[in-house]
Amino acid sequence: MFTLPPLPYKPSGLDPVISELTLEIHHGKHHARYVQVVNELLATSERRPKTLEDVVIEAARSGDRKLFNNAAQAWNHGFFWACMSPVTAGVAEPSGELAKAIEEAFGGLQALRDQFLAEGANHFGSGWVWIVAKAGGLTMLSTHDGETPLTSEGAVPLLVCDVWEHAYYLDYKNARHAFLQAWWDLLVDWNFVAKQLAAARADSIGWRYPLPEGAP
C-alpha cells in the first residue's frame, strides 16, 4: 500500500502564496485520492511493484491508462511538494553548477523565469511545467494531465509547478500567471533543484516517492 507522504511543511507554511485551505484540499483530497486509486487498482492486479516509480513506468509501457494517470499524479504531487520551501525560509537563488547550467540553457535566471511563467500561463488545460536535466543540460517542458518526465528515458525532473486549476483556483481564480509569479518568486526551493541536478549528473533520479508500507 502506497501512502500519502506528509507535507514537508505545515499546511499554512506556503501562505499567502498558497493558502492553507488550498494546500489542505490539494494534499488531503486530490493527492490522497490519487494514492487511494493506485492502491485499489494494485489490489486487484497481479502487479507487485516495489516502488511508485516502477508503477508509473510499467503502466505507461503496458498502456494501463487509469493506473498510469493515478500513479503519475501521485508521484508528481509528491515531487511538487518537495520543490517548495516555506515562505519564511526565504529563497536562496541558484548558485554553482546549477547557476551555470541555467546560464547555459536559458541565458540566466531572469530569462528562465520569463520562459517558465510564459510556459505555465500558456499551457492549455490541466498539466505541469517542468525543468528537467537531460544529456547533462537543462530543458523546460510542459506535460498534460498526469504525464511525467519519469517515463522519458534519461530525463531527470529538477523542478515542477502544478498548473491544474485545483492548484490555484481558490486563491487566484483564473489568474494563473499571478499564481506562477508568486510561486516562482517566493516558494521555489533552489537547494532541492540543485540536489536533483547533482543526482542527474550521477545517473540517479534523485527524489523518490516513499516506499509502500511494509516494504522490505
Ligand code: MN3
Ligand atoms: Mn495538483
